[in-house]
Structure formats: structure tokens, C-alpha cells
Amino acid sequence: MTDLFANLWLGFSVAAHPYNIGFCLLGALVGTLVGVLPGIGTVATVAMLLPITFGLPPVGALIMLAGIYYGAQYGGSTTSVLVNIPGEATSVVTCLDGHQMARKGRAGAALSIAAIGSFLAGCVATVLVAALGVPLTSIALLFGPAEYFSLMVLGLIFAVVLAKGSVPKAIAMILLGLLLSMIGSDLETGAGRMTFDIPELSDGIGFANVAMGVFGFAEIIRNLEMSQESRDIVQSKITGLMPTRQDLIDSAGPIARGTILGSLLGILPGGGAVVASFAAYTFEKRISKHPELFGTGVIEGVAAPESANNAAAQTSFIPLLTLGIPPNAVMALMVGAMTIHGIVPGPQVMTKQPELFWGMIASMWLGNLMLVIINLPLVGLWVTLLRVPYRLLFPSIIVFCCIGIYSINNSPTDVIIAATFGLVGYWLAKHDFEPAPLVLAFVLGPLMEENLRRAMLIARGDATVFVTRPISAGLMLISLTLLVIAMLPMIRKRRDEVFVE
């Protein structure tokens, strides 16, 4: 326990350095700014802003990226409340009650409860990350290649279970992602795989290009199809920023429950933040005394999902920082950023660079605090930004993305690859394929293959190694159970209901 405080103290002394506070503030501000723009989700925001952090020292860069991440998430909820366009999947549920509140003239209360809920959830989650960091790191040392492989299988199965739509389609997306990740030189032999003799492909496809294409460009193309006139921006002046006493009393319970649900679901690999917000909303509705009012603008319907998705966003750092496995697409971008700064994510980060590890954790808390401070006074600014018509917004986003992608490697080919994936993403959306599992599999692909090959080599070609080693067998068993449960017709029906809401 004293260790925990000593570590957190170290973290805060790093994070409170004026430079780092500045980076954190800047990140949160820019993240919110971009996240507010409708149609740009967290992944696209982080990918777009990644180049901004290249010139910074490693600790500052990661602190700023974390700030961008929370900012983007918070910005997404602002858009949900004010325009009824979810910036991304995690704030879909916030639309339901948040926008109704805004139409009743209570946008201020909705936004401030979202900020307060997020902040409180962030506080709890930060402590959780700090507390679980050490024990999980020691578990990580027990992991061999077989265990790592099984853990990643579990993560992908989670992504399948949590994706909306049919299970076979989600599995197919996982396989497609794995396959795409194998394009390029083979790690062990250096042989070019599926490069079709194109020299630019021999290094493989960059993750940021795939993410930008599938999440950024494809979204824009899809948005262009819809008429933009239907955007329903709250025009009235936002007054009464502060929630009333009754609001605070009503949302205390949902915030607490949302935080717990979110923290638990966030640790699981496979995109917990989305499901956390859905689960928290559904749960609140179920236990509420007046479930029929949900969807008409009740404060619980904003407080619960917002707390849950923020808690989950934070605890999703746990698998990355302790095991070195990115549990979702944003964390995968973090891996990219860390690699650029010469840091290999994994259990050794905590022992070799404690100031980085704990500094980042402390900055999460600071970042959340800043979101509360900067967002409440700046709501007016975000509203102005939302009034910018989409016909001017989308070309700006495209140009910004192009420059962002190009600047990562100074490579025009990367830009072309992203454009290709934009079309692929458009096609996938037309055929009801979810891009999220594809992107996660793409990220985990190289790690999975490496561990699979190593495990097989150590076991002398015996594939039963995955079920004879106890930890690995346990993980595989959980994966199998989850998959079977997801396929059961009864559960599937319930799952669809959750997503329909």
C-alpha cells in the first residue's frame, strides 16, 4: 500500500511538471476540439493528431496522447448531446437521453453531469490502474508464448462477442484483419508475403493507414450520402450550466454503478468502452423506478454511460501497460507512438521506466480534471464549431488526415493505402461488416503469429500445448465458453436488443 502511494507520488511529481501539465492541457483541448467535430471518432482523432507529438520528449508525448484520447471521448459526448450525432460508438447511448435533455433546454446540465461523471469515474479508474499495475505485471512474467497467444485469442473473441451484428461476420472480420497484418516481410525469414511484388508493401501496411481509412475516410464517404440538412443542432442559448441539486442526487447512483461496470469491462481486451456504455445504460434502465422515462431526457441516462465509458477508457490502459497487449484500436495507436519514441510496451516498462509509467497514470487523473475545467466554460465555443456546415468541415478533415498520414513516414504510398482502405470500409459498411474487430485483429496479428510460432517451436510441434498448460487452457476455455454463449439463439436475441436500444 505504501508502495502504491510512493509510486503515485512519483507519478504526480512527473505529471505536475509545468511542461507536462502544459502537454496534458494542450492534448485535452485539441482532443476535444477534434472530437467535437461530428463524424470523427476517437480513433481517427488520435491517429490524426499523432504527428503532433513526434517532436516531444517521450513522457510528454504519451501524456499528451492520453490527454487527446480523453478529450476526444469527451468531445464525442458533447456532439451527442448537442447535435444528436454520436462522434463515435461509445457515445451512441448518450444521444438518447442527452439530446432530449438538450431539446428541453437542459444541455448545460447534461454536459456538466457528463463531465462530472467522467471525472469521478476517471478518479476511481486511475486508482485501479495504479493498484492493478504491479500484481498484473508479476502475472505477466509467468506468461510464455502459449499463454500470450491464448490471451490474444480471448481478446479477439471478446471483440466478436461485443461487436454488433452476426457472430460469423465478426469472426470473418477478425480473420481478414489477421490476414492483412501478415502482408509484408516475414519476421523470421524475411520472405515477402503477399506483397504482389510492390516494394512499398514489403514493410507491411501501417496501422494508422488502416485505421484512418476504415474509420476516417469511410465515415466521411458515408456521411456524404446522407443529407446534411437534417442535422439537429440545439440552437437555443445554453443556460444553467450547473446541474441542480436534484440532478446531482439523481445521478450519484448511476455514476457509481457506471464506474464499476466500466472499470471491469474496460480491462477486458476487445473494445470494452463501447459495451460498457451500453451495459451501464441498460442496467440503469432495468433497475430504475421509472424505466419508461428513459429516452425522454433523464439525467441518469447521461450519467451512467458517460461514467462507464470513461472508466473503461482508462482501465483499457491496464493490458497495454502491464502485458503489452493493446486491447483496442486507440491503444494500438499508443503502441505505435511508444515505438516511435523507442519504448517497447510491456511489463518491463514499469521496472525500467517507472517515471513514464506512473507519470502517465497520474496524468490520466490530471487530464480528467482539466476536462472538467476547460469544457464547462468552453461549451459555447464547441456549439459555434458545430454550426460549421458539414460541406466545409469534411474537406478540412480529409486534408488534415492526408497531411497526418503523410507526416508519419513521409510516404505518399501510405496516403494511397489509406484511401484504399476508405473504399474497403465503405464496402464493408454496405454489407454490414463491423470494422472494429478487423482493426483489432490487424493490430494483434503480428504479436499473435510470433507467439504462435514460438509456442509451437518450444512444444516441438505439439499443438496441444495450448490446452495442457494450465493458464493457457483456462484462457482458451473462457474464449470457447464466450463464443458458445454468443452463438446461443436466446442470448443473441438479447444482445440484439441491447444494440437496438
Place this chain on the structure above:
Amino acid sequence: MAEGNKAARDGGGLRFKVRGPRDFYGGLALIAVGIIAIWATGDLGGSRGFAFGPGTAPRMFAILLAFMGALIAIGGLLADGPPIEKFAIKGPAYVVAAILLFACLIRGVSLEYIGVPVNIPGFGLVVSTFVAFMVSIMGSSEMRWTESLLAGIGMTVFCVLLFVYLLALPFQLWPSFL
């Protein structure tokens, strides 16, 4: 993007009807990707002894992908599903054209395509940003010229200030031949 036409043709010509076209053609496309991947990894070595070769894992996943594709396609034949939405042409075409133009103009391209040499000099950040902005904005059905030109100039200035002066990223600003 011929899916829509194909669906119409199959519906009339064949005895059985494709009940879930989204799943059916989606599945077929996945099978095609799987087969292409199996073909493309054909020249890579497979397992030798205990060790995986470079081709083992990709082939494994490609076969699984083709299998899942078949499963989805069969599902599309048997179960009812929504029709395929129409693919828009204009929006995607302008967006993709804008991105490609940016990629070609920013540093220039010089390659040989089927014996024809293609040489585009590097136009630099200012020109490529502005061109990409103007081309992509034409993808919108609500385009207005004056407003767009002003916004394009504004965005170009903003990007130059941000990326070149504030972030000090190494960009070539102006065309290399000037």
C-alpha cells in the same frame, strides 16, 4: 461496385432467390479474398519439422477466411436479409480523387507504368493541400464556389502554420521547380 446490378440479374435469372444479398455477396467477396491470399502465399515455404514456415500462418488464416465466407454466403442464401444499399459514386469518387491527388502532388511521382514514364514534380504542401481541399469539396452536393475558395485558402494557411511553423515537421512548402 457492380454488386447492385448483379443482385438484380441473379434475382431474375436463377430459379432460387438470394434472400440476404448483403450476406451472400459479402461472403462471396471474402471467399475471393481468401483464394487470392492462398494463391499469393503459394510460393512461400510451409512448415518444416517443428517450425512454421513464412507461409503457414497466412495460409491457415486464408483458408479459415474462405470457409467463413462460404458460411456467410450460405446464410445469405437461406435467411432473409435487407437488400444492398445503393453505392454512391460521386462522393467517394471526389474524396478518393482528392486523396490520391494529395499523395501524388506532395512529393511528386516518377515511375514507369507499362513502359510509359510518369513524371509529376513535387508541388509541395501549399498546392497539394489546396488542391485536395477543392477537389474533395466538389464531392458535396451543396458546394458553393466563393465560400469554398475562401475556406480552402483558410485551411491551407492553417495547415501550413500548424504543421510547418508550429510543429516544425519537415515539409516542402512550395513547388520544387519554382
